Amino acid sequence: MPNITFGPVVLESLRKTSKKTFDVHLMIAPVDPFVEGFAKAGADIITFHPEAGAHPHRTIQLIKSLGKKAGVSLNPSTPVSVLDHIIDELDLILIMTVNPGFGGQKFIPLLDKIKEVRSRITKCGRSIDLEVDGGINPETAKQVISAGADVLVAGTAVFKEKDYAEAIRRLRG
Numbered sequence: 001m002p003n004i005t006f007g008p009v010v011l012e013s014l015r016k017t018s019k020k021t022f023d024v025h026l027m028i029a030p031v032d033p034f035v036e037g038f039a040k041a042g043a044d045i046i047t048f049h050p051e052a053g054a055h056p057h058r059t060i061q062l063i064k065s066l067g068k069k070a071g072v073s074l075n076p077s078t079p080v081s082v083l084d085h086i087i088d089e090l091d092l093i094l095i096m097t098v099n100p101g102f103g104g105q106k107f108i109p110l111l112d113k114i115k116e117v118r119s120r121i122t123k124c125g126r127s128i129d130l131e132v133d134g135g136i137n138p139e140t141a142k143q144v145i146s147a148g149a150d151v152l153v154a155g156t157a158v159f160k161e162k163d164y165a166e167a168i169r170r171l172r173g
Contacts, residue, residue: 008041015042023047023092025073025133027100032059039066047071047094050082060089071131075100076108080116087124092151093117097144098134104156107135111147118148138170 011022024043028034031052038046046063050056050072063070071092074082076099083093095114098105114132121128132144133153141152154171161167 008037011038011041011043021045023071023131025071025094026052027073028052032062035059035062036066039063039068043068045069045071045092047073047092049073049075050078050086051075056082057086057089060086064089071129073100073133074113074117076110080113080120083117083120087120087128088126090128092129092131093121094131094133094153095149096134097132097136097140100134105135107137107140109143111143114144114147114149121148136171138173141171142173 021044023045024038025047029052031048046068053059060070069091073094075096097108097110129151130149131151132149136152136154137157158164158167
């Protein structure tokens with residue numbers, strides 16, 4: 001059984017108290033056996049790593065068949081070319097600017113990768129969110145937004161502070 005920080009039971013409990021969008025980032029291999037559970041628990045977007053299964057297109061089809069938006073997550077070393085035959089099916093692309101696994105890591109400046117993915121999104125003509133996760137703080141937030149990101153994930157930069165609302169205001173500039 002993979003290590004799951006927030007499983008479907010926790011998600012289901014949270015869904016009862018919030019109408020916010022829940023983007024579930026599954027860093028699980030294999031991913032397909034877990035998709036339905038998270039969809040039924042209330043995920044709005046299910047994001048997975050293309051390395052988590054043999055057939056990313058099939059995983060996207062599974063997510064969409066459950067009425068959810070599909071996202072793909074690119075680790076720092078995952079080439080942008082993995083998007084070549086799936087971008088037209090995606091609702092979100094997540095670029096990891098740390099090697100996933102634990103919080104508080106130093107930002108890897110993958111601004112060229114963010115710009116390249118933004119260019120691909122623009123060329124395909126679809127509305128696809130470009131999300132960045134890893135080492136986001138007020139300084140790096142400005143950099144990734146300038147490179148084309150429109151959704152940011154910040155953990156340590158918010159939760160290490162006493163005043164979460166102020167920390168979020170600083171991220172927004």
